[in-house]
Amino acid sequence: MPSTKKMMVAVMMVLISVLIFSQLNNKLIKVNNNRDPKQLQSIGGSRLDRDTEQRTLRVEVSLPRLAFLSLQKMNETYMERYGYHVELVNQEAPHAMDSLEGQFRLGQPPDVLLIDSESIKRYARKGWLLPFESPIHNLETIPYWMKEQARWNGLTWGVPAYMDPYVLVWNKKSLAAYTGKETPPASTAEWMNIMTTWYTAHSLEERPVQEGAGHEEESVSMLPEALFAWQEQDQAALLAYMWRMGWIQPKQPGELRGEPDLSSWRPPGLSKSGSNGEPPERSSSTQVAGGSQEQGSARSPNQWQQSLIELQEFEEAFQPIAEKQQMQLWDALEQGDVLFAMLPYSEAMQGLKEPFAYEEPWDVKVPYGTWVHGRSFVISANSSLEEEARSWILYMTEQEQLQDMWELVSLLPADARIFEQNGTSQRRYVAEAYLQDEDAMLAMLSRSEELLDFMEPLKRWMLGDLPYDPMMKEWNEAWHILPFEQTPAEQEPATPKV
Numbered sequence: 001m002p003s004t005k006k007m008m009v010a011v012m013m014v015l016i017s018v019l020i021f022s023q024l025n026n027k028l029i030k031v032n033n034n035r036d037p038k039q040l041q042s043i044g045g046s047r048l049d050r051d052t053e054q055r056t057l058r059v060e061v062s063l064p065r066l067a068f069l070s071l072q073k074m075n076e077t078y079m080e081r082y083g084y085h086v087e088l089v090n091q092e093a094p095h096a097m098d099s100l101e102g103q104f105r106l107g108q109p110p111d112v113l114l115i116d117s118e119s120i121k122r123y124a125r126k127g128w129l130l131p132f133e134s135p136i137h138n139l140e141t142i143p144y145w146m147k148e149q150a151r152w153n154g155l156t157w158g159v160p161a162y163m164d165p166y167v168l169v170w171n172k173k174s175l176a177a178y179t180g181k182e183t184p185p186a187s188t189a190e191w192m193n194i195m196t197t198w199y200t201a202h203s204l205e206e207r208p209v210q211e212g213a214g215h216e217e218e219s220v221s222m223l224p225e226a227l228f229a230w231q232e233q234d235q236a237a238l239l240a241y242m243w244r245m246g247w248i249q250p251k252q253p254g255e256l257r258g259e260p261d262l263s264s265w266r267p268p269g270l271s272k273s274g275s276n277g278e279p280p281e282r283s284s285s286t287q288v289a290g291g292s293q294e295q296g297s298a299r300s301p302n303q304w305q306q307s308l309i310e311l312q313e314f315e316e317a318f319q320p321i322a323e324k325q326q327m328q329l330w331d332a333l334e335q336g337d338v339l340f341a342m343l344p345y346s347e348a349m350q351g352l353k354e355p356f357a358y359e360e361p362w363d364v365k366v367p368y369g370t371w372v373h374g375r376s377f378v379i380s381a382n383s384s385l386e387e388e389a390r391s392w393i394l395y396m397t398e399q400e401q402l403q404d405m406w407e408l409v410s411l412l413p414a415d416a417r418i419f420e421q422n423g424t425s426q427r428r429y430v431a432e433a434y435l436q437d438e439d440a441m442l443a444m445l446s447r448s449e450e451l452l453d454f455m456e457p458l459k460r461w462m463l464g465d466l467p468y469d470p471m472m473k474e475w476n477e478a479w480h481i482l483p484f485e486q487t488p489a490e491q492e493p494a495t496p497k498v
Contacts, residue, residue, distance in 0.1 A: 055084075055085070055385060055388070056085045056086070056087050057084055057085065057086045057087070057111050057112065057385050057388045057389060057392060058086075058087050058089070058110035058111050058112070059075075059086055059087065059088050059089070059110060059111065059112040059113075059114075059392065060089045060090075060091060060100070060109075060110040060112070060113050060114070061088070061089070061090055061091070061113070061114035062090065062091045062092070062114065062115075063090055063114070064346065064347065064350075064409070065090075066350070066408070066409050067346070067405065067408075067409040067411055068090040070404065070405060070408045070409055071088065071396075071405075072088055074396065074401050074404070075088050078392060078395050078396075082391065082395075084388050084391070084392070086392060089110065100113065100115070104123075104126075104128045104380075107382060108382070109128070109380040109382055110380060111379065111380055111382075111383040111385050111388070111389045112377060112378070112379055112380070112383075112389045112392060112393060113377070113378050113380065114161065114375055114376070114377055115158075115375070115376060115378060116373055116374065116375060116376075117146055117149035117150060117158065117160060117373075117374030117375065117376045118149055118373075118374070118445075118448035118449055118452070119449070120149055120150055120152070120157050120158045120376060120378060121149070121152045121157070122449065123157075123378065124152045124153070124155075124157040125152070127381060128380065128381055129157050129158070129378050129379060129380065129381055130157075130379040130380070130381050130383065130386065131155040131156060131157055132156050132157065132158065132159055132378075132379065132390070132393075136156065136159050136394075136397075137394065137397070137398070139156070139159075139160075141415050141416040141417050142160045142414040142415060142416065143163070143414070143416070143426060143430070143434065144437055145372075145374070145434060145441065145445055146160040146163065146374045146376075146414055147160075148442070148445050149374055149376070149445060149448070150376055157378060158376035158377060158378040159376055159377045159378075159393050159394075159397050160374055160375075160376045160397075160414035161375055161376060161377055161396065161397050161402065161413075161414055162374070162375040162402075162405065162411040162412060162413065162414060163372055163373065163374050163375070163412050163413075163414055163429070163430070164344040164345055164346050164372065164373045164375065164411060164412065165344070165345045165361050165370060165371070165372040165373075165412070165429055165430050165431070166236060166237060166240035166342055166343065166344055166345070166370040166371045166372070166373075167342075167343060167344075167345050167348050167358045167359055167360075167361060167370065168184060168244060168340055168341075168342060168358065168359040168370070169333065169340065169341045169342070169343055169348050169352070169356055169357070169358045169359075170184060170333070170339055170340045170341070170356070170357055170358075171333050171334065171336060171339070171355055171356060171357075172355045172356070172357050173336075173355045174224065174333075174336035174339060174355075175339055177336075178223075178224065178339060179194065182357070184340065184359060187246065187368075188245060188246030188247070188307070191245045191246070192309075194227070195227065195314050195317055198223070198224070198227055198314075198317060199313070199314055199316075199317065201223050202223060202316065224336055224337055224338055224339050225319070225332075225337045225338065226316065226317055226318065226319035226337070226338045226339075227314075227317040227318070227338065227339045227340060228241060228317060228318050228319065228338065228339070228340050228341075228342070229318075229319045229320070229321055229329050229332055229333070229338040229340070229341045229342075230320060230321065230329075230341060230342045230343075231320070231321055231329070231343075232320035232321055232322050235452045235453075235455035235456065236371045236373060236452060236455075237342040237343065237344075237371075238320075238342075238455045238458070238459060239371050239451055239452060239455050240342050240370040240371040241342050242455075242458070243368065243369050243370060243371065244342075244364065244368055244369065244370050245368075246307065246367070246368055247306065247307055247308050247309070247311065248304055248305065248306045248307070248308070248451075249304060249305060249367045249368065249369070249433075250304055250305075250366075250367060250433065250440035250441060250443070250444060304440075304443065304444060304447070304451070304479075306472075306475055308458075311461075311462055312461060312462055312464060312468075314462075315462050315463055315464055318462055318463075319332075319338060320459070329341055329343075330351050333356065334356075342370070344373065345361075345410060345412065345429065346409060346410040346411050346412075349410035350409070350410065360428065361428070361429055361430050361431045362427055362428045362429070362430070362431070362432065364431040364432065364433075365431075365432050366431075366432045366433050366436060367433065368431070368433070369431035369432070369433035369434065370431055372430055372431075372434060374414070375411075377393040377396065377397065379393070397414075397415070399413075399415060399417065399418055399421075402414070402415055402418055403418050406418065412426075412429055447478060447479070450478035450479075451478065453478070454474055454475055454478055457470070457471045457474040458471060
């Protein structure tokens with residue numbers, strides 16, 4: 001009997017244990033099923049469940065190495081804080097654009113991209129982007145031209161993040177030795193005088209130096225090999241040169257603020273255009289800057305004007321530096337082989353040291369200016385992670401992250417509030433022309449890509465590889481097309497996915 005009681009007690013204890021374990025297990029399962037996946041992901045900073053591992057946000061940028069390293073650290077902080085898994089890729093310039101467009105055509109673009117703002121409207125017209133419908137916290141504090149670049153068809157297609165103005169850099173000692181001044185010319189006429197002086201002296205280099213002419217030999221040895229250098233693949237740098245020196249610029253009403261008429265200017269006795277030194281014949285379509293009165297001006301009255309004035313005479317003054325020889329540009333400046341370089345502000349600040357100097361953009365007055373690259377984050381229309389993409393973009397354009405990029409790698413923030421908090425203003429970092437909310441600047445914004453594309457035929461013409469008339473045809477065609485003229489199919493806006 002006692003054994004029977006013991007047996008019954010043991011069976012009851014087993015049944016009770018099974019019941020308790022079953023209830024406890026059900027509770028655990030219920031807790032896990034009800035838990036917010038984001039809460040689960042945030043445990044331990046980077047813990048991800050199986051479903052989240054399959055949802056990796058792909059982000060592609062094109063940044064200098066130091067800037068990309070800074071962005072990587074910010075991305076790591078973002079992943080720890082929000083639990084999303086983000087794959088960050090850096091495409092080397094200048095081939096990033098071609099690679100990106102290839103991905104779009106194959107239907108395999110990344111979810112988020114950092115692109116030049118002037119490309120936003122073209123990408124949106126092709127149906128490659130999603131409109132950014134979430135509130136953008138810095139949209140009201142960015143420059144108007146960056147807003148214009150991000151908007152199309154009544155929608156906003158990108159979030160402006162950085163701006164990178166082009167600045168003129170020079171060696172103060174070399175410039176003073178050559179011109180007697182440590183500052184560059186201020187007007188087109190002064191640039192012409194420097195180029196003429198250089199060209200004349202350069203043509204004497206091959207002449208034999210007579211005995212006892214040591215002073216002449218010394219002056220020749222101080223002559224720079226070229227006046228202007230830039231990265232060969234950087235079309236915006238050449239455009240910045242042309243605008244800064246006044247050869248192309250927004251058309252102004254009446255005379256160009258006292259500037260002399262250079263339309264018939266010729267370097268004396270140095271012409272290559274013909275035996276009589278006359279400029280090449282111009283067709284009726286090029287008699288008016290930017291296009292004929294019947295065609296270009298009638299359709300696009302707010303054009304830029306061109307005053308290229310036979311720059312081909314000075315082809316040797318311009319020296320593009322090959323893509324893989326970036327440091328050669330700084331070496332050439334330091335050694336006095338070139339007088340000037342045109343660089344993005346962020347790059348100039350990384351290499352600036354004595355005896356280098358750079359021109360503050362706000363000292364460049366209308367009608368002169370230099371180009372400013374805007375950089376914006378956009379979302380691919382192919383992305384299935386819209387919520388995650390918007391979350392990542394908004395995080396990277398918060399004031400704290402933009403401030404860090406400015407301090408670490410000199411990428412200027414698009415958000416004006418950050419400058420104000422640091423006791424300065426955006427006005428310091430962009431030329432006065434960008435502060436003019438007027439038709440001439442809006443015309444420039446509508447032709448950003450055309451102006452940049454024109455730099456290739458211009459460079460070929462300057463180097464003697466393209467005749468004058470075909471080069472000018474390229475210029476006129478850019479202005480004969482109304483902004484964003486396209487086929488009816490391209491006019492259809494991208495339909496946001498539901």
